[in-house]
Amino acid sequence: MKILILYFSATGNTAGIAHELRTRFTELGVTADEVDITPPAVRRDGVAIEPYDAVVFGFPVHSWRAPAVVRDWLRTLDGRQKRCSTFFTYGGFGIHPAHESTRKILTGQGFVVVSSAEFLAPHTFNLGGWKAMEGRPDTSDLEVAREYAARTLQRFAGTDQAVLGSLEATRYSDDELDAIERFRFRVVTELPSRTGRECSMCRACEEICPAEAMDAARGEADPDRCIVCLGCVAACPEQALSVNDLSASWDMKLKMEKITVAEMESKKSRIYL
Numbered sequence: 001m002k003i004l005i006l007y008f009s010a011t012g013n014t015a016g017i018a019h020e021l022r023t024r025f026t027e028l029g030v031t032a033d034e035v036d037i038t039p040p041a042v043r044r045d046g047v048a049i050e051p052y053d054a055v056v057f058g059f060p061v062h063s064w065r066a067p068a069v070v071r072d073w074l075r076t077l078d079g080r081q082k083r084c085s086t087f088f089t090y091g092g093f094g095i096h097p098a099h100e101s102t103r104k105i106l107t108g109q110g111f112v113v114v115s116s117a118e119f120l121a122p123h124t125f126n127l128g129g130w131k132a133m134e135g136r137p138d139t140s141d142l143e144v145a146r147e148y149a150a151r152t153l154q155r156f157a158g159t160d161q162a163v164l165g166s167l168e169a170t171r172y173s174d175d176e177l178d179a180i181e182r183f184r185f186r187v188v189t190e191l192p193s194r195t196g197r198e199c200s201m202c203r204a205c206e207e208i209c210p211a212e213a214m215d216a217a218r219g220e221a222d223p224d225r226c227i228v229c230l231g232c233v234a235a236c237p238e239q240a241l242s243v244n245d246l247s248a249s250w251d252m253k254l255k256m257e258k259i260t261v262a263e264m265e266s267k268k269s270r271i272y273l
């Protein structure tokens with residue numbers, strides 16, 4: 001059996017779980033290849049799915065769903081009834097429409113979704129002062145990754161014939177979720193900007209940008225394209241880019257979500273079968 005692990009990862013969390021899963025699949029005796037679809041050129045050129053028996057898709061949660069650029073790309077794929085699975089990394093807040101909305105897209109493209117999983121990871125906005133899920137994934141999360149690989153492989157191989165069961169429904173329509181996504185991007189974070197530290201013009205920020213929004217020469221992102229994934233901020237070797245100070249909004253976020261740090265930290269990664 002040959003499995004393709006396709007992942008998008010702006011700041012490395014999803015890539016980390018993808019690597020872990022590849023190790024687990026290999027231990028289980030199957031070939032698992034990884035393709036990073038974060039660079040726009042990879043998505044534009046297309047990825048050969050035909051040589052693989054099954055596909056694992058891994059994405060970060062952006063405003064409750066897979067990132068918009070990912071959702072658009074998934075709608076270009078031809079699933080040909082291939083079995084697939086999804087997993088998400090997230091910063092400990094809302095996630096529930098992610099599994100169902102991604103399944104809906106993949107099923108519409110002809111894939112058969114057999115399982116899904118969610119893994120806790122540091123929230124991207126920690127780069128601006130939030131403190132969500134620092135130190136995750138930990139050994140308990142990686143144990144979930146091990147079990148997820150084993151259970152998913154049984155479904156890929158057909159020793160377990162079942163497909164992904166029913167998931168919690170969302171009361172929001174796609175249009176409402178789009179509106180929430182647009183609203184949140186601008187309310188919490190401003191666009192990445194120069195810190196004043198010297199920039200050596202290495203263009204790492206431009207290269208990492210999954211939305212082709214960053215202009216290294218100006219040190220600014222195109223507001224119409226930027227998805228505020230903060231890949232550019234994380235990638236800058238000189239810390240010449242930053243996001244606005246988000247430390248005040250961290251307390252506000254906890255209040256809004258009616259959750260304490262201790263409750264956040266007790267959350268666990270999870271498998272859906």
Ligand SMILES: Cc1cc2nc3c(=O)[nH]c(=O)nc-3n(C[C@H](O)[C@H](O)[C@H](O)COP(=O)(O)O)c2cc1C
Nearest residue numbers: 009010011012013014060063064091092093123124
């Ligand atoms: C624009 C944006 C929106 C996000 N929305 C959510 C969210 O709705 N719920 C959540 O728990 N985490 C959210 N996060 C945090 C990421 O899901 C999390 O940090 C993820 O592991 C990042 O993955 P990556 O490092 O592979 O890019 C968001 C991050 C960004 C950049």
